[in-house]
Amino acid sequence: MDTGIIKKENIKGVIESLMQMGKVVAPTRQDDMTVFSALPSSEALDLNYTNSKLSPKDYFFPQTEVLFCYEKENNQIHPPLIEDKPACLVGVRPCDAKAITLLDCIFNDPQYKDVYYLNKRKNTVVIGLACTNPQSTCFCTSTGGGPLDTTGMDMLWQDLGDRYLIKAVTPQGKELASKLFGIDKAPEKDLSYAKKQGEKVLSMIPPAFEAEKISEKLRSSFEDSVWETIHEKCLGCAACTFVCPTCHCFDIQDENSRDRGRRVKLWDSCMFPLFTLHTSGHNPRLSGKERMRQRIMHKFNYFKVNNGHVACVGCGRCIRECPVNMDIRQIVSAFS
Ligand code: SF4
Numbered sequence: 259m260d261t262g263i264i265k266k267e268n269i270k271g272v273i274e275s276l277m278q279m280g281k282v283v284a285p286t287r288q289d290d291m292t293v294f295s296a297l298p299s300s301e302a303l304d305l306n307y308t309n310s311k312l313s314p315k316d317y318f319f320p321q322t323e324v325l326f327c328y329e330k331e332n333n334q335i336h337p338p339l340i341e342d343k344p345a346c347l348v349g350v351r352p353c354d355a356k357a358i359t360l361l362d363c364i365f366n367d368p369q370y371k372d373v374y375y376l377n378k379r380k381n382t383v384v385i386g387l388a389c390t391n392p393q394s395t396c397f398c399t400s401t402g403g404g405p406l407d408t409t410g411m412d413m414l415w416q417d418l419g420d421r422y423l424i425k426a427v428t429p430q431g432k433e434l435a436s437k438l439f440g441i442d443k444a445p446e447k448d449l450s451y452a453k454k455q456g457e458k459v460l461s462m463i464p465p466a467f468e469a470e471k472i473s474e475k476l477r478s479s480f481e482d483s484v485w486e487t488i489h490e491k492c493l494g495c496a497a498c499t500f501v502c503p504t505c506h507c508f509d510i511q512d513e514n515s516r517d518r519g520r521r522v523k524l525w526d527s528c529m530f531p532l533f534t535l536h537t538s539g540h541n542p543r544l545s546g547k548e549r550m551r552q553r554i555m556h557k558f559n560y561f562k563v564n565n566g567h568v569a570c571v572g573c574g575r576c577i578r579e580c581p582v583n584m585d586i587r588q589i590v591s592a593f594s
């Protein structure tokens with residue numbers, strides 16, 4: 259089945275059938291925030307959200323991940339259990355689903371494959387949730403996305419009020435749709451309402467900049483005087499990078515006790531001075547100017563050159579969470 263309808267009264271049954279197939283990670287409400295977490299029951303699902311504070315990136319690329327544990331005395335290494343069970347990520351907004359495909363460029367690099375990431379990726383079906391209520395900080399259409407974009411999804415659900423329109427995108431999505439309880443054929447009137455709703459939501463997201471033009475301009479802007487002042491308000495707190503669904507910098511550290519320890523992979527940020535501090539004491543990105551330039555250049559220039567797409571999906575989280583109201587739309591527009 260390529261398209262279908264699930265009535266909202268049947269959604270719990272659908273989630274329960276997904277839970278019988280494997281782990282279901284989905285939006286839940288915790289302490290006034292929407293958080294992606296493994297559902298303990300279908301009751302915990304909350305699809306009435308605009309977007310989550312943190313993206314579901316954490317599922318594939320956790321904030322802290324144990325690579326292995328060791329015992330010094332016996333020279334023993336204990337690898338962690340690599341997750342290889344089927345899972346389903348439900349309710350992922352189009353910007354965040356697209357961001358997963360950009361993380362693939364890093365963790366599925368032909369030379370450096372991250373088995374921890376790839377095992378989860380290959381066993382996980384991604385069910386997206388179309389946007390019906392974009393925020394003033396959203397600009398996905400300026401980075402090649404949109405409220406109905408299906409990049410990175412196996413299936414898309416679109417909220418039509420008392421029902422969801424289901425669209426299977428990949429062969430895995432089609433196979434899953436054929437197994438789910440309570441999917442009916444989509445009537446023509448629902449398909450046409452969904453199309454109109456998509457067009458209306460699209461018109462609610464104003465263009466912020468032309469990503470292609472900015473990428474091109476940044477190629478010759480390393481020494482531009484704009485960098486001298488544009489970073490001045492920045493506190494270097496790194497909130498922008500920790501909430502970003504595409505940021506992927508990490509550090510690897512050993513946490514030791516007397517005779518045993520564990521090696522962990524942790525999120526890191528190019529906005530911290532320590533990120534580039536060498537053991538010699540030399541730091542190639544000593545100033546805030548250099549760190550801001552790196553963040554913007556990497557997202558809109560280097561990543562585009564290396565992978566064909568800018569490393570920003572226009573989710574707007576960095577704008578919403580910056581304590582001093584830095585706005586990435588204004589920063590990059592300085593180069594238009
Ligand atoms: S969130 Fe704002 S203040 Fe903090 S590092 Fe990012 S741009 Fe700077």
Ligand code: SF4
Nearest residue numbers: 502570571573574576
């Ligand atoms: S840079 Fe900002 S707007 Fe772009 S994907 Fe990251 S958090 Fe979202």
